[in-house]
Amino acid sequence: MSSKKKKKLSPAQQQYQAFAKAREPKRPAVTNTIKAFFVGGTICLIGQTLQWFFIEYFNFTETTAGNPTVAVLIIVSVLLTGFGVYDHIAQWAGAGTAIPVTGFANTVASSSIEHRSEGFVLGVGGNMFKLAGSVIAYGVFSAFVVALIKIIIQKLGGM
Amino acid sequence: MLKGHQTWIFENRPVLHSCAAIGGPFEAAGPLSADFDLLHEDIWLGQNSFEKAEKRFLEEACEFAIRKGGLKKEDINVFLSGDLMNQIISSSFAARTIGVPFLGLFGACSSSMESLAVASALVNGKFAKYALAAASSHNAAAEKQFRYPTEYGAQKPPTAQWTVTGAGAAVVTDSGDGPYITSATVGRVVDMGISDPFNMGGAMAPAAVDTIQAHFRDLNRGLDYYDMIATGDLGKVGHRIATDLLTEHGLKINEDIFTDCGLLIYGDNKQVFAGGSGCACSATVTYGHIMNRVKKGELKKILIVATGALLSPMSYQQKESIPCIAHAVSIEA
Structure with a gap:
């Protein structure tokens, strides 16, 4: 917890938090990081293999092969989400499955499934981007900022 | 009778006449499975939403508790219940089915004993002959409302807990052999x-x-x-x-x-x-x-x-x- 947040707490609360903290199991950060590294790496390796496959057998170029590769990864993770397997893999793999495109597909698919009971419009449509929305909003915005910086540098004669 | 600052003593000794516990598949796999009156293998209970399933769990617990006590719904003078859903819909909707006077309570997971305490106080004070106290929760419905979609792949820390799918109900009355x-x-x-x-x-x-x-x-x-x-x-x-x-x-x-x-x-x-x-x-x-x-x-x-x-x-x-x-x-x- 940040020190700024802690200042708002009374001395008794601060004392209790230290008391409780000493009795809580810690998140296994090192193990989690190693698992995430290997699972994330494996997903990337699968992606790379798929890309090679599309270039080799379907006449895609290195640039155009990206689309079918991502599509396959998305379809697979959406299916795994639907079959109720993805969340179990993610509990083990942590950031390893959350960071690649598979994690993004999972957020959209899981929200859609969850809110199916509220109907297609208010439920599925309205909640599909409940978790993914902020990724899209800030992703697009950061891309815009980066592009702006690039253009400014180019105009100033750099690159 | 109030004793001390915040404790009620029930001097007329209300009796826990009958009680029932209903669980889901995960509870069935646990060590206490033999103590449930009914266990379901489907968390949906044949309903089309988790919220409706939770309401069914609560209704079944109440029906079982009433039946085990040799009573009918009409014998219940007051029904007290609480749950975790927004506006305690599981309780209110179950009360619609049961059709007896109803007081909805919210104490989050403490609703089980909150309802039993109030039911006992009402019986002790002779405001009811038979009071029904209940509480319910549903793992998927609680995850959906309080956390993330059930199929979302977020890693939970070791301090996280698992919401029980099920419901418990008890009938309190003014006389009997106890408890x-x-x-x-x-x-x-x-x-x-x-x-x-x-x-x-x-x-x-x-x-x-x-x-x-x-x-x-x-x-x-x-x-x-x-x-x-x-x-x-x-x-x-x-x-x-x-x-x-x-x-x-x-x-x-x-x-x-x-x-x-x-x-x-x-x-x-x-x-x-x-x-x-x-x-x-x-x-x-x-x-x-x-x-x-x-x-x-x-x-x-x-x-x-x-x-x-x-x-x-x-x-x-x-x-x-x-x-x-x-x-x-x-x-x-």
Whole structure:
């Protein structure tokens, strides 16, 4: 917890938090990081293999092969989400499955499934981007900022 | 009759006439499966939403409790119930089906003992002959409302708990052979500044300790009075904190009698992290497992301290800490 947040707490609360903290199991950060590294790496390796496959057998170029590769990864993770397997893999793999495109597909698919009971419009449509929305909003915005910086540098004669 | 600051003594000795516990598939796989009246293998119960399924769990628990007591719905003078859904829809909708006078309660996971305490007080005060007290929760419905979609792949920390899918109900009446509901201690809201919704046990432990202390202080009883003191859903983390906190406050509680419903219901299952939680956790364990042990004569005097975290998804997104509460009810054979 940040020190700024802690200042708002009374001395008794601060004392209790230290008391409780000493009795809580810690998140296994090192193990989690190693698992995430290997699972994330494996997903990337699968992606790379798929890309090679599309270039080799379907006449895609290195640039155009990206689309079918991502599509396959998305379809697979959406299916795994639907079959109720993805969340179990993610509990083990942590950031390893959350960071690649598979994690993004999972957020959209899981929200859609969850809110199916509220109907297609208010439920599925309205909640599909409940978790993914902020990724899209800030992703697009950061891309815009980066592009702006690039253009400014180019105009100033750099690159 | 009020004793001390916050404890009610039921001098007319209301009786826990009958009770029932209904669970889902995950509870069926746990060590207490034999103590449930009915276990479902489908968390949907044939309904088309988790919320409707939770309502069915609650309805079934009430139907079972009424039937086991040899009663009919019409005999119930008042129905008291609480759950975790927004606007306690599970309780209100179940009350629509049952069709008897209804008081909805919200004490989060402490609703099980809150409803039993109020039901006993009403019977004790002769405002009802038969009062029905119940509480329910549903794992997927609670995850959907309070956390993330059930199929979302987020890694949970080891302090997280597993919401029990099920419902428990009890009929309280004014005469019979017992077990008797002898007293209840109404808890204060305690907030020790914990704001992590994945650490409910740590947040709720001080509330449980506060209510236990108040109970023994008000009644001037020794800790060895009870054969079992069970908290509602503190889990491994909260139970350890509560034990140490009580010791620090000079209440050296015997490890053999102090337990937690959240620890009992799933045993050592790693999938539930720190243990069970939810209104149905204390409701099903008390009205199933613990009451069966009381009936068998293994336990004579018990104290159930149901704990509740009074947060909303909105309050934690706005970075508020989690206010917690605990209500204690003593049952004696």
